[in-house]
Amino acid sequence: MTSGSVEAIAAALSADGLIVRGGFNFTAGDASPIGLSGALAKSALLVGQAGAAPWPHFLRWREKQPQAVANPLDTWSRQVIGAVADAFGARAVSPSDKPYLPFQQWAMRAEGLKPSPLGILMHPRYGLWHAYRGALLFEDELPIEVPQAAIHLCDACVGKPCMKACPVDAYSAEGFAYQSCLAHVRGATGEPCRSGGCLDRNACPYGTAYRYPAEVQAFHMASFAPMVG
Structure with a gap:
């Protein structure tokens, strides 16, 4: 694969608001995943977003789908990234694939990032307002250097x-109290978390220009804590 191919992949992803989030070559000590043909992958390109750039593209797609489509954002991401993978001879994988692949470790390796206290990787430009939607696995090496x-x-x-x-x-410091968060968001005092997103995440002073709009945060909160009963 050439640098021109990576640029072409980035251009193809940009049509849906997605970006290349770095990449790396697997080494002999890695547990390399399988590539498209069944041979071990030699490299990976991470695919994701900065801010809410994919949101309008996702909404246009969703308007054309059945109302009951399961996990719509994951489904959209798989379709978009899968189409790019098909065009460039790669295998597309998703963070929700089972058995789970080490996406956070891959992301840290691809961009040199570290986790924030909330567990989300802190980006020096985007702050906490970014995400990884998938990866492209290739059976040849990428012409990239290890990031600083x-x-x-x-x-x-x-x-x-x-x-x-x-x-x-x-x-x-003990970690994320999942059940406490879930009960709060679903409860009588769950606003403004339900409609405006996680208060802790929104309190971060970095990357505010990329903060997701309220409707995007509400969508993700509804996915995390769907109302029951």
Whole structure:
């Protein structure tokens, strides 16, 4: 694969608001996944988004789908990334594929990022407002260099407002209190989390220009904590 091919892949993804989120070559010590033909993959390109750029493309697609389509954003991502994979001779994989692939480790390797206190990788430009939607696996090597470690903005953040905004203290040094968060979002006091997104995530001072609009955050919160009963 040439650098021109990587540029062509990036151009194809951009038609749906997606971007290449770095890549790397597997080494002899890696547990390499299988590529398109069944041979071991030699390289990976991470695919994702910065801010909510894919949202209008996703909405146009969703308008044409049955109302009951399951996991619509995952389904859309698989279709879009799968079409690009077909065009460039790659195998497309998703973070939701089972058995799960080590996407966060791949992302850290591809872009030199570290996790924030919320577990989301902190990006020096996008802050917490980015995501990985899939990866393209190739059976030849990519012409890329190992990235330098990115500036980890959390190290310079003294007040850690991301750990203080949640009314049920869902995030702490002990980790993420999933059940407490879920009960709160579904409960009588679940606003503004339900309609405006996680208060801890929104409290982060970095990457605010890329913050997801409220409707996007509400969509993700509804996926995380669908109302029952």
